[in-house]
Amino acid sequence: MKLILVGFGNVGRGLVRALVQKRNFFLKEHGMSCEIVAVVDGHGAVVDENGLSFRRLLRMVEEGNLIGSERKLGVEIIREVDADVVFELTPTNIKTGEPGLTHIKTAMRTGKSVITSNKGPLVVAFRELEELAKKRGVEFRYSASVGGAVPVIGLAKRILMGNEVLAIRGVLNGTTNYILTRMAQEDAPFDIVLKEAQELGIAEKDPSLDIQGIDTACKITILANSVLGIDAKLGEVKTKGISGVTPEAIRLAREAGFTVKLVGIASKRTLEVGPKLVPIHHPLAVSGTLNAVTFEVDLAREITISGFGAGPRETSSSLLGDLVDVYQAISQRG
Amino acid sequence: MELEDIPGQLVRALEPISRFGGNIKSVVHRRERKTQLGMVPVTVVLEVGEKERFNRILSELKSMGVRITHVGEREEMKKRVVLISGPLTIEELDEITKRVGELKGTKISDVSLAMESVGGGMAARLTISGRSDRSLDSAFSLIESIAEKKRFLLMKSVEEGG
Numbered sequence: 237m238k239l240i241l242v243g244f245g246n247v248g249r250g251l252v253r254a255l256v257q258k259r260n261f262f263l264k265e266h267g268m269s270c271e272i273v274a275v276v277d278g279h280g281a282v283v284d285e286n287g288l289s290f291r292r293l294l295r296m297v298e299e300g301n302l303i304g305s306e307r308k309l310g311v312e313i314i315r316e317v318d319a320d321v322v323f324e325l326t327p328t329n330i331k332t333g334e335p336g337l338t339h340i341k342t343a344m345r346t347g348k349s350v351i352t353s354n355k356g357p358l359v360v361a362f363r364e365l366e367e368l369a370k371k372r373g374v375e376f377r378y379s380a381s382v383g384g385a386v387p388v389i390g391l392a393k394r395i396l397m398g399n400e401v402l403a404i405r406g407v408l409n410g411t412t413n414y415i416l417t418r419m420a421q422e423d424a425p426f427d428i429v430l431k432e433a434q435e436l437g438i439a440e441k442d443p444s445l446d447i448q449g450i451d452t453a454c455k456i457t458i459l460a461n462s463v464l465g466i467d468a469k470l471g472e473v474k475t476k477g478i479s480g481v482t483p484e485a486i487r488l489a490r491e492a493g494f495t496v497k498l499v500g501i502a503s504k505r506t507l508e509v510g511p512k513l514v515p516i517h518h519p520l521a522v523s524g525t526l527n528a529v530t531f532e533v534d535l536a537r538e539i540t541i542s543g544f545g546a547g548p549r550e551t552s553s554s555l556l557g558d559l560v561d562v563y564q565a566i567s568q569r570g
Numbered sequence: 571m572e573l574e575d576i577p578g579q580l581v582r583a584l585e586p587i588s589r590f591g592g593n594i595k596s597v598v599h600r601r602e603r604k605t606q607l608g609m610v611p612v613t614v615v616l617e618v619g620e621k622e623r624f625n626r627i628l629s630e631l632k633s634m635g636v637r638i639t640h641v642g643e644r645e646e647m648k649k650r651v652v653l654i655s656g657p658l659t660i661e662e663l664d665e666i667t668k669r670v671g672e673l674k675g676t677k678i679s680d681v682s683l684a685m686e687s688v689g690g691g692m693a694a695r696l697t698i699s700g701r702s703d704r705s706l707d708s709a710f711s712l713i714e715s716i717a718e719k720k721r722f723l724l725m726k727s728v729e730e731g732g
Contacts, residue, residue, distance in 0.1 A: 405728055425688045480723040484684035485655040485693040489725070491682065492651050492695055499728050512728040513653060520728060 237270045237563055238287075240317055240348070242310045242339050243325030244277040247353050247380070249297045250548020251323065251555050256290045258556070268563045274317045280305030281313045310335060314342045321375075321562055323555065324352040330445075330454055330470065333360030340365055344372045349566070351558045353380035353551060355454045359470050362461040375565050377558035378462075382455045383408060385550035386543040388529050390557065392463040399533035401463050403503035408455045410525035410545040411439045411446040412478050412498040416486070416511075417523040420495060423483045438525060448477035449498060449509040456500040460507055468507055473500075476510035489513050495521050503532075572609035572637045575601065580612065586630040593617040609637070617646075647699040649679070650706050650730065652713060655686070655693035656722040663694055666716055675701040676709040 239255075241248055255270060262268045271287025275296070282288060282302050296303050314322055322343035326336050337357040343350045350369070352358070357365060358381055369376035382388045383406075392401055407413050411433060418429045430447070433439035445451045453473040460468035478498050486496050494513035497520060501508050514521045519540035522528040527545030532538055544550040573579040580599060587594055595615040603611055618624045624643075631638060667678045680697035696713070700706040710726065717724035 427688075476723070480656060482655050482686045482688070482691070482693055484686045485653050485723070485725070488682055488684055488693050488695040489653055492697075494651065494727065496653075496725065497728070501728075511723065511725050513651065513725050514728045518728070 237268060237321060237559070238273045238319040239270055239559075240274045240276070240314060240319045240322045240343075241272060241325065242276045242314065242322060243327070243354075244275055244296075244302060245325065245327065246548045247551050247555075248275070248277075248323070248325045249300065251325065251552045252293050252297050254549065254552035254556060256294060259290075262556075262560070266560050266563065268560060270559070273319055274313050275302055276308070276310045276313045277302055279307075281308040281310075282306075283308075283313065283317055285318065310339050311342050314339060314348070315346055319348055320566065321349045321351060321559065324350055324354050324357070325555075326354055328354055328356040328454075330356055330359050330450065333357040337361055337365075340376075341368060344368045344374050344376070347372060347374060349375035349377075349562050351377045351380075351555055351562060353378070353555060355381045355451075355458065358458045358461075359454045362458065363467060375562040377562060378458070379558050380551050380554035382458050383527050383529060383554075384410070384543070384545035384547065385553040386527050386529065386541055386545060387554065387557065388459070388541070389462055391539070391541055392459075392531055396531065396533055396536065396539065399531075399535045401531055401533050403501065403532040404456075404459050404463060404529060405499055405501050405520060405532070406452075406455070406459075406527070406529035407497050407520055407522055408500050408527055408529070408545065409446055409449075409452045409498060410527060411443060412449075412452070413522065413527070414438050414525045415447070416478060416481065416496055416498065419481070419483050420486045420490065423487065425483055426479055426481060447479055449475045449500075450477075452498060452500040452509045456502045456507055456509060459500075460502040464502060464504065466502075466504065466507075468502075472507055474506075474508040474510070478511050481511050490516075497521065571612050571614065571631070572605060572639055573612055575604065575608060575610050579610075582634070583612070583631065583636050584614070586627050586634070587614070587616055590623050590627045590630065591618065592623065592627055611639075645701065647679070647701065648703060648706055650698045650700075650710065651695060651727060652698065652710065653693065653695050653725040654713070654717055654722045656691050656720075657689075658692045658694060658720075658722055660692075662716075662720065663692075666696070666713060669712060669716075670698060670709045673705065673709055673712065675705040 274283040333356040336354040453475040457470045460466040497514045499512040528542035530540040598613040679699040682695040684693045698709045
């Protein structure tokens with residue numbers, strides 16, 4: 237499998253590291269060998285059609301930038317370099333989906349399968365991309381866009397295939413879950429805990445997408461489209477953030493056996509994100525930066541999974557799962 | 571009720587309950603505690619959808635000559651907890667309680683308050699009691715519309731709705 241990586245931030249570097257570390261495992265367990273033939277970021281690209289050497293790749297990961305890069309754009313590399321799979325890992329833009337959207341379309345149009353962690357293109361053009369992939373006969377996977385390492389989409393679309401999914405409820409944002417957890421533990425106000433989270437690198441300098449619930453709303457949009465088959469748009473998700481949650485409200489909730497979580501809900505009746513009361517012993521009541529998702533389905537009733545929603549190594553779990561999946565799909569086609 | 575201590579009396583007394591759609595939850599027949607007149611005290615717990623059916627069962631039993639000594643009634647209420655917080659005043663809370671009470675079959679049965687240390691607002695936990703999920707839904711919608719208008723943050727349980 238020849239791979240092109242577009243985007244060399246935390247997720248891209250985490251993926252390279254995991255791919256190099258686990259190359260023998262993939263060969264032995266899945267009969268899959270991979271070469272990274274190109275890596276592109278905002279500054280340039282490194283290309284070797286025979287596969288970049290592992291030593292060079294690891295050095296680039298250590299130094300955090302592309303060594304010996306030429307000035308080329310992602311679109312050019314995707315168009316010109318021969319590869320089986322393009323990993324689209326550039327930062328999310330929820331308004332235009334760019335540059336990820338163009339990268340993905342270009343990859344599909346040149347017959348390459350696409351694996352992405354980027355929510356932007358999915359939120360902006362989910363249907364269009366699914367249809368384009370089908371039309372061009374390529375594979376399209378996006379497990380890492382929802383839940384980080386937690387196999388949310390795979391569980392719903394593959395393992396629970398015999399069920400109809402009626403509703404999805406999820407704690408899908410680690411930053412806000414950390415803030416709410418700390419507010420509860422320390423009886424501390426939102427602003428102070430947010431600062432603490434920023435100092436620890438858990439919250440971004442501009443945390444608005446997380447705390448306003450927009451990141452969760454993006455994930456709900458993706459789940460509504462991919463799992464429930466609803467042609468949902470981000471603007472249709474009724475979204476409330478957590479900045480109005482106070483330690484006093486959390487205490488009153490606790491006295492009645494509840495904890496407060498930012499929960500996204502997707503069903504045929506509702507698409508919403510907001511702070512909710514979660515019974516303390518409910519499986520969604522996960523603490524810290526953990527994510528959890530409950531599927532309400534017709535046969536199994538309720539299934540909940542939880543795990544790490546972010547982090548480069550954790551996210552590579554979903555990206556590499558998708559890679560093996562794509563490899564198997566391509567192999568089956570022969 | 572009190573029944574004569576002869577065979578068939580209990581079955582006879584229970585028959586109208588099922589005939590009028592009552593659901594018998596328990597029957598305690600205490601032969602060891604006979605009254606001075608030799609009657610057996612029997613306690614029946616039953617569930618009916620509407621009050622009217624209950625009255626029909628009672629009058630049927632009376633017409634059959636069954637002696638009913640005590641009727642206890644407990645309306646089964648469903649409960650739902652909601653939290654509101656923000657620039658909320660006692661007067662506004664009072665208003666919410668009043669308006670929910672005016673709806674058919676619902677009331678606010680419990681209120682807990684906390685004054686917020688930052689911002690000077692207030693948080694309130696309300697328990698809404700209602701005869702049915704439907705009446706709870708309408709009470710919730712009412713609170714939701716007030717919260718939206720006054721810009722309070724409203725939180726409900728994740729297990730409801732969706």
